[in-house]
Amino acid sequence: MTETQYLAPHSLDEAVSALLAANGTGRILAGGTDLLVQMQAGIVKPGLIVNIKKIPEMTSIEETPDGGFRIGAAVAGAVVGEHERLGKAWPGVVEAINLIGSTQVQGRASAGGNLCNASPAADSVPALVAAGAVATIHGPNGRRTVPVEEVPAGPGRTNLAPGEILVSFTLPPRPPHSSDAYLRMIPRTEMDIAVVGCGVSLTLENGKCTAARVGLGAVAPTVLLVKDAADALIGSKLEDDALEAAAEACRAACRPIDDKRGTIAYRTKVAGVLLKRAAAIAADRAGRA
Amino acid sequence: MPTVSMTVNGKSVSADVEPRTLLVQFLRENLGLTGTHVGCDTSQCGACVVHVDGRSTKACTMLAVQAEGKNVTTIEGLAKGDELHPMQEAFREHHGLQCGFCTPGMIMSAVELGMRNKEPTEEEVRHWLEGNICRCTGYHNIVKAIMAGARAMSA
Numbered sequence: 314m315t316e317t318q319y320l321a322p323h324s325l326d327e328a329v330s331a332l333l334a335a336n337g338t339g340r341i342l343a344g345g346t347d348l349l350v351q352m353q354a355g356i357v358k359p360g361l362i363v364n365i366k367k368i369p370e371m372t373s374i375e376e377t378p379d380g381g382f383r384i385g386a387a388v389a390g391a392v393v394g395e396h397e398r399l400g401k402a403w404p405g406v407v408e409a410i411n412l413i414g415s416t417q418v419q420g421r422a423s424a425g426g427n428l429c430n431a432s433p434a435a436d437s438v439p440a441l442v443a444a445g446a447v448a449t450i451h452g453p454n455g456r457r458t459v460p461v462e463e464v465p466a467g468p469g470r471t472n473l474a475p476g477e478i479l480v481s482f483t484l485p486p487r488p489p490h491s492s493d494a495y496l497r498m499i500p501r502t503e504m505d506i507a508v509v510g511c512g513v514s515l516t517l518e519n520g521k522c523t524a525a526r527v528g529l530g531a532v533a534p535t536v537l538l539v540k541d542a543a544d545a546l547i548g549s550k551l552e553d554d555a556l557e558a559a560a561e562a563c564r565a566a567c568r569p570i571d572d573k574r575g576t577i578a579y580r581t582k583v584a585g586v587l588l589k590r591a592a593a594i595a596a597d598r599a600g601r602a
Numbered sequence: 603m604p605t606v607s608m609t610v611n612g613k614s615v616s617a618d619v620e621p622r623t624l625l626v627q628f629l630r631e632n633l634g635l636t637g638t639h640v641g642c643d644t645s646q647c648g649a650c651v652v653h654v655d656g657r658s659t660k661a662c663t664m665l666a667v668q669a670e671g672k673n674v675t676t677i678e679g680l681a682k683g684d685e686l687h688p689m690q691e692a693f694r695e696h697h698g699l700q701c702g703f704c705t706p707g708m709i710m711s712a713v714e715l716g717m718r719n720k721e722p723t724e725e726e727v728r729h730w731l732e733g734n735i736c737r738c739t740g741y742h743n744i745v746k747a748i749m750a751g752a753r754a755m756s757a
Contacts, residue, residue: 316620316621317620318621319621319665345663346660346663349624349662349664349665350644350645350663353644364667366668391657414645414733415648415732416658416711416730416733417648417651417659417660417711417733417734418660418663420658420659421659503729504732504733
């Protein structure tokens with residue numbers, strides 16, 4: 314059998330060239346918490362592994378000049394969780410990233426890996442979608458940016474072209490009284506795959522919701538941006554009627570599967586419940602922000 | 603085969619390894635440090651937890667080559683000669699083990715918690731152990747041991 318080659322380049326261009334030269338047999342290694350398990354199980358047999366954790370741009374968190382944040386795609390979850398100002402501005406994004414695996418996985422696992430693994434139930438993705446995060450992608454033809462929700466193509470598949478690497482996430486600046494929250498439903502208390510995940514980001518002005526975004530996970534082949542749910546919240550004071558309308562929009566957006574974790578009916582119902590709860594937490598945080 | 607160099611329990615080590623070699627295989631088979639156990643091989647059970655640059659890490663889900671230049675501590679690196687680490691002592695004192703299979707990983711996770719939190723509550727300990735599974739289900743005494751061990755570490 315052919316031996317797997319390993320490369321740990323210090324630049325993105327080097328990583329891109331190596332991936333292209335590997336002709337489709339290359340795999341990107343961030344924390345390795347998905348890839349190595351897949352290799353152990355014999356699901357994938359890469360000809361080349363490209364470790365991207367030596368590329369400084371991919372392993373750093375920066376505040377952007379306009380007051381937003383740029384999070385390197387390979388930054389470990391534990392490092393995200395220890396960034397105080399990021400946690401203040403985007404508590405929902407941070408709590409979602411910190412739900413990837415266990416504490417003992419958080420030292421390696423990254424949001425970039427979580428997105429590119431392309432599980433419909435990835436915990437960090439609904440929160441990043443709700444946050445309006447933009448993904449920066451570096452490839453053979455230079456750089457491009459796309460909204461996070463456009464990166465996954467389906468279970469286990471992304472819209473990245475051959476040789477392209479997800480470099481970082483950019484979170485926009487936060488107006489006053491803005492916050493976010495992520496909730497997931499799992500049948501046990503720790504370490505499980507979401508039956509439904511819901512991220513809500515919103516801005517309040519005198520108690521009135523002036524901006525909102527809603528991301529829903531594990532209810533469709535890819536994480537959904539639910540614009541109708543956000544529209545039901547915007548302009549309201551998050552009264553029961555508005556929350557019920559937003560929950561109904563979430564239920565209407567669901568296209569889930571029946572599996573051992575949950576039935577279609579259960580997932581659809583829980584999507585509405587989580588929307589209401591996550592919106593309440595985000596609003597409470599925004600009121601204090 | 604690439605050469606990998608790292609510090610394990612304070613000693614510099616270097617070896618040629620196949621890229622697919624897991625860190626846990628390198629520790630157990632190249633270095634003979636068999637205190638780090640392999641349970642599930644899929645990053646769920648936590649028997650293989652070691653510290654990599656101070657963070658508890660599942661050594662079955664990391665390649666040896668990813669540990670290049672890093673500082674690795676295994677269960678063998680905790681005691682000072684015949685003197686057990688306070689967390690090991692607390693596990694003995696509070697009967698924090700039954701069959702002992704999960705113990706090395708439990709203790710390595712617990713030591714990181716003790717370094718970050720001098721007085722963890724029962725709830726904090728139970729949450730921290732989300733990635734460590736005890737097949738004897740002996741969690742009650744493990745939690746007691748870790749609460750005592752964390753206090754002893756800061757004493």
